[in-house]
Every structure is written in structure tokens, then in C-alpha cells.
Amino acid sequence: MTIKDVAAYCGVSVSTVSRVLNDHPDVKDDVRQRVRQAITECGYVPNNSARALVLSRSTAIGVVSRGVDNPFLSSLIRVLSRQIHQLGYTMVLHQIATQDDEVQAAAVLQREKKLLGVIFLGGRFNYTEQELRQLTVPFVCCTYTNTFGDLDRDAYSSVSIHDEREAEKAVRYLVHHGHRRIAVLLDDPADNSIGQLRFQGYRRALEDCGIDYDPALAVITGDYALSAAYDGVCRLIDSGVGFTALMAISDNLAIAAIKALTDRGLSVPEDCSVIAIDGLDISAYTVPTLTTLCQPAAEMARESVQMLIGLIEGTGVHRHRLVETTLRPGGSVAALADT
Amino acid sequence: MTIKDVAAYCGVSVSTVSRVLNDHPDVKDDVRQRVRQAITECGYVPNNSARALVLSRSTAIGVVSRGVDNPFLSSLIRVLSRQIHQLGYTMVLHQIATQDDEVQAAAVLQREKKLLGVIFLGGRFNYTEQELRQLTVPFVCCTYTNTFGDLDRDAYSSVSIHDEREAEKAVRYLVHHGHRRIAVLLDDPADNSIGQLRFQGYRRALEDCGIDYDPALAVITGDYALSAAYDGVCRLIDSGVGFTALMAISDNLAIAAIKALTDRGLSVPEDCSVIAIDGLDISAYTVPTLTTLCQPAAEMARESVQMLIGLIEGTGVHRHRLVETTLRPGGSVAALADT
DNA sequence: TTGAAAGCGCTAACAT
DNA sequence: ATGTTAGCGCTTTCAA
Numbered sequence: 010m011t012i013k014d015v016a017a018y019c020g021v022s023v024s025t026v027s028r029v030l031n032d033h034p035d036v037k038d039d040v041r042q043r044v045r046q047a048i049t050e051c052g053y054v055p056n057n058s059a060r061a062l063v064l065s066r067s068t069a070i071g072v073v074s075r076g077v078d079n080p081f082l083s084s085l086i087r088v089l090s091r092q093i094h095q096l097g098y099t100m101v102l103h104q105i106a107t108q109d110d111e112v113q114a115a116a117v118l119q120r121e122k123k124l125l126g127v128i129f130l131g132g133r134f135n136y137t138e139q140e141l142r143q144l145t146v147p148f149v150c151c152t153y154t155n156t157f158g159d160l161d162r163d164a165y166s167s168v169s170i171h172d173e174r175e176a177e178k179a180v181r182y183l184v185h186h187g188h189r190r191i192a193v194l195l196d197d198p199a200d201n202s203i204g205q206l207r208f209q210g211y212r213r214a215l216e217d218c219g220i221d222y223d224p225a226l227a228v229i230t231g232d233y234a235l236s237a238a239y240d241g242v243c244r245l246i247d248s249g250v251g252f253t254a255l256m257a258i259s260d261n262l263a264i265a266a267i268k269a270l271t272d273r274g275l276s277v278p279e280d281c282s283v284i285a286i287d288g289l290d291i292s293a294y295t296v297p298t299l300t301t302l303c304q305p306a307a308e309m310a311r312e313s314v315q316m317l318i319g320l321i322e323g324t325g326v327h328r329h330r331l332v333e334t335t336l337r338p339g340g341s342v343a344a345l346a347d348t
Numbered sequence: 349m350t351i352k353d354v355a356a357y358c359g360v361s362v363s364t365v366s367r368v369l370n371d372h373p374d375v376k377d378d379v380r381q382r383v384r385q386a387i388t389e390c391g392y393v394p395n396n397s398a399r400a401l402v403l404s405r406s407t408a409i410g411v412v413s414r415g416v417d418n419p420f421l422s423s424l425i426r427v428l429s430r431q432i433h434q435l436g437y438t439m440v441l442h443q444i445a446t447q448d449d450e451v452q453a454a455a456v457l458q459r460e461k462k463l464l465g466v467i468f469l470g471g472r473f474n475y476t477e478q479e480l481r482q483l484t485v486p487f488v489c490c491t492y493t494n495t496f497g498d499l500d501r502d503a504y505s506s507v508s509i510h511d512e513r514e515a516e517k518a519v520r521y522l523v524h525h526g527h528r529r530i531a532v533l534l535d536d537p538a539d540n541s542i543g544q545l546r547f548q549g550y551r552r553a554l555e556d557c558g559i560d561y562d563p564a565l566a567v568i569t570g571d572y573a574l575s576a577a578y579d580g581v582c583r584l585i586d587s588g589v590g591f592t593a594l595m596a597i598s599d600n601l602a603i604a605a606i607k608a609l610t611d612r613g614l615s616v617p618e619d620c621s622v623i624a625i626d627g628l629d630i631s632a633y634t635v636p637t638l639t640t641l642c643q644p645a646a647e648m649a650r651e652s653v654q655m656l657i658g659l660i661e662g663t664g665v666h667r668h669r670l671v672e673t674t675l676r677p678g679g680s681v682a683a684l685a686d687t
Numbered sequence: 688t689t690g691a692a693a694g695c696g697c698t699a700a701c702a703t
Numbered sequence: 704a705t706g707t708t709a710g711c712g713c714t715t716t717c718a719a
Contacts, residue, residue, distance in 0.1 A: 011712055022690045027714055035688055054459045058406060059712035061397035063695050078629065083422045090443055099461065102441055104429055120393040122438065235633055261630075268633040290417070291600075294574055294607040296635050350696055361706045366698060374704055398696035402711050 010053050019047035030055060067123040069101045070317065073115045074130040076233060077104050080261065081287045081306065082130050085151065088310035089128065096318055098125070107232055112136065116143035126317045129153075135201040136160055147320035147327075151313040152304075154329060157201050163327045166316045168309050170286075172203055175302055175334050176210025177217075179256050179284045182300075182336070184218045187345030188254035188282060191215070192226040192245060194266055195258045196233055207258040207286065225250045235265040242269035253281060253345055260287035263299055267341065278343035288337055297340030305332050349392050358386035369394060406462040408438045409656065412454045413469040416443050418572060419600060420626045420645065421469050424490065427649035428467065435657055437464070446571055451475060455482035465656045468492075474540040475499055486659035486666075490652040491643075493668060496540050502666045505655045507648050509625075511542055514641055514673050515549025516556075518595050518623045521639075521675070523557045526684030527593035527621060530554070531565040531584060533605055534597045535572055546597040546625065564589045569601070577604035585612045592620060592684055599626035602638055606680065617682035627676055636679030644671050 012030070016023045021040060028036050029044040036044075047053075061067045070093050074082050086102065093100040101122050105114050111132045118124060127148040135157035147166070154167035183191050191211075198208040208227075215222050228245050230237040238257075245252070246269065255270075257263035263285035267277050275281050277297055285292070288303025312330055319325020351369070355362045360383060367375050368383040375383075386392075400406045409432050413421050425441065432439040440461050444453050450471045457463060466487040474496035486505070493506035522530050530550075537547040547566075554561050567584050569576035577596075584591070585608065594609075596602035602624035606616050614620050616636055624631070627642025651669055658664020 012714095013712080023713080024690060024692095024715075025688090028689090031714080037688060040688085056401070056712050057460070057462065058397045058400035059695090060714075061695095062395070062401050062697085062712080063714045065395075065397075065695065067397065077426055078423075080419060080422070080630075083419070084417075087416055087443055090441055094442070100441065102429055102439065103433070104426055121396070123395075123397065235629060239633065264630065264633050268635060268637075271635045290574060291419075291603065291630060294578065294603050296607060296610045298607075351698095352696080362697080363699080363707080364705060367705090370698080376704060379704085395696050398711090399698075400711095401696080401713085402698050404711065 010051055011056070012053075015044070015047050015051055015053050018051055019043050061123065065123075066125060067099070068097065069099045069122045069124050070314075070321075071101045071103060071115060071118045071122065071124040071127040072130065073111045073118065073127060073132075074102070074104045075107065075109075075111050076131045077106060079131060079233060079259075080289055080291070081259070081304070082152075084289070084306045085130060085310045088307050089151075089314060092311055092314040096314065098318070112140050112144060115148070119144060119146055125321045128313050128317055131203070133201050134158065134203075134206070136165075138164070141165075147317060149313050149317050149320075151309060153203065156206060162329065166313075166320065166327045166329065168312045168316065168330045168332065170304055170334055171331055172206035173210040173213065175286055176207035176256070176258065177214040178210075178334075179286060179302055180211050180214035181218070183254040183256060183282060183284055183342065184214065184220070186254075186282065186342055189218075189220050190223075190226070190252040190254070191220070192228060192252040192255040193258075194228045194230070194238060194242065194255055194262050196230050196262075198227065198229065204258060211256060223250070226252055230262070233259065233261060235261060238262040238265035239269045242266045243273060246270070246273045246275065254342070255281060255283050257283065257285040260285045260289040260292040260299060260301055263301070263341075264292060264295055267295055267297075267299070278341050282342040282345075284342055286334065288334070293337070293339070295339075295341075300339035300342040301337050302334035303337050304334050308332060349390055350395070351392075354383070354386050354390055354392050357390055358382045400462070405464060406438070407436065408440045408461045408463050409653075409660075410440045410442060410454060410457045410461065410463040410466040411469065412450045412457065412466060412471070413441070413443045414446065414448075414450050415470045415572060416445060418470060418598075419628055419630070420598065420643070421491075423628070423645045424469060424649045427646050428490075428653060431650055431653040435653065437657070451479050451483060454487070458483060458485055464660045467652050467656055470542070472540050473497065473542075473545070475504075477503070480504075486656060488652050488656050488659075490648060492542065495545060501668065505652075505659065505666045505668065507651045507655065507669045507671065509643055509673055510670055511545035512549040512552065514625055515546035515595070515597065516553040517549075517673075518625055518641055519550050519553035520557070522593040522595065522621060522623055522681065523553065523559070525593075525621060525681055528557075528559050529562075529565065529591040529593070530559070531567060531591040531594040532597070533567045533569070533577060533581065533594055533601050535569050535601075537566065537568065543597060550595060562589075565591055572598065572600060574600060574604040577601040578608045581605045581608035582612060585609070585614065593681070594620060594622050596622065596624040599624045599628040599631040599638060599640055602640070602680075603631060603634055606634055606636075606638070616680050621681040621684075623681055625673065627673070632676070632678070634678075634680075638676075639678035639681040640676050641673035642676050643673050647671060 149166035488505035631638040
């Protein structure tokens with residue numbers, strides 16, 4: 010069943026059918042009706058390959074996701090997938106390992122799948138114009154922005170929280186509960202990414218509150234593996250350095266931290282308060298419930314798709330959308346008892 | 349940069365280049381070399397649309413996943429994605445809601461994206477030949493098989509655990525630890541899917557161990573939502589019916605159950621043992637560590653892709669692969685103290 | 688407002 | 704072993 014068959018079926022030319030298919034204006038209303046009907050009756054489905062060939066463009070939007078086992082990104086991907094499909098495009102999902110380069114991956118994908126645009130999830134914050142020259146389609150950074158790079162602000166789009174400020178907010182929350190010996194759990198304080206920014210927020214909050222930074226309280230895991238976080242927190246406890254609270258840069262890390270604390274005989278929040286940033290569903294079911302700053306995942310995903318499609322269809326411009334987290338109070342933070 | 353350009357570039361015809369591209373035998377070795385080199389030098393990437401058009405087939409494999417927020421399926425999807433890409437195909441991921449019909453969705457997707465085949469994740473167990481006539485490409489059921497349907501065993505493939513037997517194993521494990529009042533936490537005992545099968549396994553284990561089934565000990569949640577599981581277990585506790593152990597049909601549900609028990613002042617495993625089936629990473633970090641039967645997710649995903657591609661390329665036949673779980677002993681099961 | 692026809696980049700049958 | 708060429712199904716000039 011091709012366009013030709015449909016044309017023959019209702020006695021018009023292929024070009025007329027094509028016009029109807031593409032909502033061109035120059036078709037008489039009754040003819041348009043007839044063609045529409047024929048299309049339904051024949052159960053005709055346009056051949057996307059042929060269309061892509063002649064238009065020399067596909068309908069594919071790339072989603073390149075860093076951090077394969079990050080459940081927060083999984084939740085974003087679910088919404089992206091739905092949204093992209095709904096708007097008539099195809100999602101090409103590409104997950105890369107932590108050590109892989111997402112720009113490289115996107116560039117390859119762009120050529121292979123003729124991408125119209127790319128949404129990056131959880132990437133680096135330090136792209137240079139240089140390296141992005143390989144990428145010739147519009148892209149939007151979801152969950153981050155190009156803080157450490159030299160990109161022109163109107164050469165790309167982004168949807169993110171203000172990582173530094175939100176981390177600061179989390180730490181201040183602990184300080185307001187009387188804590189001053191606050192540990193931090195993160196992948197890497199110089200990852201040119203979320204870790205670095207949230208670590209900066211941690212430092213800034215301490216500074217603003219007149220608390221000295223103690224490097225012994227920083228647990229660096231190297232990645233987002235639960236096991237590394239668990240081991241790191243165990244080592245922190247075993248080191249004997251005193252602390253009454255911990256800020257984890259992600260819910261996942263916080264879950265591992267709570268486990269480590271508990272296994273070492275420390276109660277959360279009595280002996281140690283824990284706060285994080287993300288707002289996973291599952292972290293509402295830890296014991297105790299994790300207190301966390303929730304990112305508006307669905308909103309971020311929707312916004313990213315809208316921005317990108319605006320760019321693709323030429324009706325939008327590059328924008329940078331900053332969204333806010335909302336505190337989900339759990340049971341993992343308690344006021345420090347006076348002693 | 350087209351095949352024509354490459355041909356001109358090294359002074360051969362397009363067909364020769366095409367032959368090299370498709371690994372046809374009839375090309376002299378030195379010519380093959382020259383063409384290969386030209387391809388690299390020109391940075392030529394074949395146009396998939398054109399190729400798909402002439403072959404009247406795409407390179408797309410559909411993955412239709414039921415149960416949008418199931419982290420076990422997410423982990424499968426990660427492996428599927430990698431595997432499919434590696435073998436030169438494209439994954440078209442389609443996530444559907446619990447109430448949607450996956451066969452319907454696959455049929456639509458098949459026409460829209462010219463799918464070569466479909467991998468179903470977490471679907472129903474009761475397909476009829478009738479409804480599957482819409483689907484004209486090979487498919488494999490990953491994580492389940494057609495227990496309740498009338499499909500010919502060599503009309504489709506499957507990769508799954510033996511749900512009933514594994515659930516039975518889990519319950520027996522509890523019985524061996526002295527438990528006889530064993531609750532079960534599931535979505536629906538008649539969902540024609542995993543819930544039903546694992547519930548049967550629960551029933552059978554009880555029967556074999558000479559324990560009467562008590563309907564009051566079955567917590568039906570309606571779906572896999574954490575909140576529903578939490579509420580259900582709370583109601584069970586509040587009902588005052590006695591039980592010393594609980595088998596959850598998935599890790600996620602078990603996590604919610606542990607939370608509910610703990611919130612109600614019951615200790616796991618002292619007051620109630622908990623066991624589940626899945627083996628999520630995260631459930632190793634609950635407090636206490638969840639004792640669970642781990643499904644070999646990576647193996648299941650790889651196997652599914654291999655089967656499907658075998659079918660697509662005509663080198664394989666329909667098979668039904670049964671994989672085994674492995675017990676991951678945690679801290680959530682204890683022997684029942686004599687009282 | 689409609690139709691005829693060129694051609695998008697590729698593969699494969701056929702010719703050499 | 705290599706080249707020539709006819710389409711695959713569609714969009715889009717161009718002509719009517």
C-alpha cells in the first residue's frame with residue numbers, strides 16, 4: 010500500500026495525495042475529504058524511509074544519557090519518551106558510560122541516525138565551542154548547564170536547577186537544625202559537573218554560616234555507585250572524625266549512606282542527620298524517609314522537549330530555564346540535641 | 349557525501365562501493381582496500397533512509413515495556429539498548445501504562461516504524477493467536493511466557509524465570525526458617541501475569557508444607573505502586589491478623605513493606621521476615637538488606653536480543669529459555685524464635 | 688487547483 | 704570482478 014495505490018484508489022494524482030498528507034493548502038476541500046477517506050479505507054501508512062530520504066531528514070531526536078544507573082535520569086527518560094512520541098518524533102536513546110564522552114557519542118549518532126536535535130542528560134558542564142562544532146544540530150542540556158565551558162549562551166538551551174544554590178539550601182537546612190559538623194558525600198569535587206557545583210554550594214553554605222571547611226568530612230566516591238558510597242561513608246565513620254549530619258548530592262548516594270550509618274550502629278537521624286537532592290520515589294520508603302530536595306523531573310523533561318522541538322521547527326530560540334526544587338521533609342533530619 | 353562521491357573519489361562504480369559496504373564477496377582485495385580507505389577519508393556515512401527504502405525494511409527493533417516505573421525493567425532496557433545498538437540495529441522504545449494493551453501498541457509501532465521485530469517486557473501471559481495476528485513480525489517475551497494463552501509454542505519466543513517455581517522457592521525458604529504464618533504482597537492474584545503465577549507458587553508452597561492458606565494474609569495492591577504496597581501492609585498489620593513473614597512478589601513492593609513494618613514499630617527480621625524476587629541493586633541497601641531471589645537481568649536481555657535477531661535474520665528458531673534466579677541472602681529473613 | 692516527472696541515496700539484477 | 708541501470712516511496716518543482 011503506497012501513495013500511488015491511494016491515488017489510484019480515489020482517482021487523483023500522487024501529488025494531490027502528498028499534498029493532503031502534508032496539509033498543503035492548495036487542495037479543494039471535497040478532494041481533500043475524498044483522499045482522507047481513501048487513506049483510512051486503505052489503511053495506508055506513509056513510508057517514513059522514503060519521506061526521510063527525499064526530505065533528507067529523519068524524525069529522530071537523540072537522547073544521550075550519561076550515568077547509566079541513575080534512577081533520576083530513568084524517570085526523566087520515561088517522560089521524554091512519551092513526550093517525543095506524542096509530538097510525532099522518534100526517540101533515539103543512547104546511554105553512555107561515565108567515562109565516555111557524550112558529545113562524541115551525539116556526533117556519531119547524529120550522522121548515523123540523521124538526528125534533528127539532541128537532548129543531553131547528565132552531561133559535563135564544560136563544553137567548548139571547539140568540540141561542539143562536530144554537533145551541527147540544536148541541543149538542549151537537561152539537568153545541567155554549561156557553567157564551566159565557553160559556550161555562547163544563545164548557542165544552546167538548558168533546563169536545570171541551580172545546583173550550587175540548591176546544595177547550599179540543603180546544607181543551610183542542616184545548619185538551621187543546629188548542625189555544624191556536616192559531612193558531604195559526592196562523586197568528585199572537580200568533575201566539571203553536578204558534583205563540583207553542589208560541592209561548591211556546600212562550601213559556600215559553610216562559609217556563610219561561619220563554619221570552617223574540614224576536608225576530612227568530604228567523602229569522595231569517584232562515581233555514583235552505591236557500593237562506593239557505602240564504603241566511603243563506612244571509612245568516614247571508622248576514621249573517628251566527628252560529624253552530626255551529612256549532605257549527599259543525590260538520593261541514591263544518601264540511601265547508601267543511611268545503610269552505612271545504620272550498619273555501623275549509628276541511628277539516623279539521632280546520631281546523624283541526612284539530606285539529599287533529587288526526590289526519587291523510592292527514597293520516600295527508606296527507613297527513615299529521606300529528607301530531600303525534589304527536582305521537578307516531569308516538568309524538566311517536558312520543557313526540554315518543547316525547547317528542542319521549537320528549535321527544530323524554527324519557531325523557538327535558545328533559552329535557559331532554571332527550575333526550583335521543593336523540599337520533601339522526611340525523617341532523616343533532626344535538630345541537634347544540646348549536649 | 350554520497351555513495352556516488354565515494355565511487356568517483358576512488359574511481360570505481362557505485363555498485364562496487366555498495367558491495368564493499370555490504371561485505372559482498374565479489375570484490376578484488378586491493379579494490380576493497382581502496383574503497384575502504386576512501387570511505388574513511390571522505391568521512392562517508394551511509395544514508396539509512398535510502399538503504400531502508402530500497403530494502404523496504406528498517407533497522408528498527410521495538411521494545412514495548414509495560415510497567416513504567418519498574419526499576420527491574422529499567423535495568424533490562426539498559427542492556428537491551430546497548431546490545432541492540434551493538435549489533436547494528438536501532439531500538440525503538442515504547443513504554444505503556446499498566447492499563448494499555450501492549451500488543452495493540454506493538455502493532456501500531458510496527459507499521460509506523462517498520463519494525464523488524466519486537467521485544468515485550470513485562471506483558472500479559474494470555475495472548476491469543478487471534479489478537480497476535482495484527483503483529484506480523486517475530487517477537488520475544490522477555491520476563492514472561494504465554495502461560496495462560498493459546499499461542500503455539502513455536503510461534504513466539506520467550507526468556508523468563510519459572511515464576512511459580514521461584515515464588516515457591518522463596519516461600520519454602522521462609523518455611524525452612526520456621527515460619528508458618530506467611531503473608532504475601534502482590535498486585536493482583538488474577539492479573540494473568542507475574543502476580544498470578546507467583547501467587548500460585550505461594551499457594552503451592554504452603555500446600556506442600558501442610559500450611560493452610562489464609563486469605564487474610566494476602567495483600568492485594570492493585571498495581572506496583574509503592575504507596576499502595578505501603579498502605580496495604582499497614583492495613584494488614586492493623587487488622588491484627590498474626591504473621592511472622594512476608595513474601596513480596598517484587599523487590600520494590602518489599603521495600604515498601606519493610607517501610608510499613610518499621611513505621612508500625614515492627615522490626616525486620618525480628619518481628620517479621622521479608623523475602624522478595626527481583627534482585628535490584630538498591631534493595632541491597634535497604635535496612636536491613638533485602639533477602640531476594642535475583643533474576644539474571646543482563647543475561648535475560650542479551651538472550652532476548654540474540655533470539656530476536658536470529659529470528660529476524662532467519663538463522664534462528666523460536667525458543668523458550670528458562671533462567672534461574674540466585675538467592676541473595678540479606679538480613680531481612682531470620683529463623684522464627686521458639687516461643 | 689491539479690498532474691507529470693525529476694530525483695533523494697541506495698541495492699541488486701543484469702550486462703559485460 | 705566490475706559497471707550500468709531500474710526502481711524503492713515520497714516530495715516538490717514546473718507546467719497546465
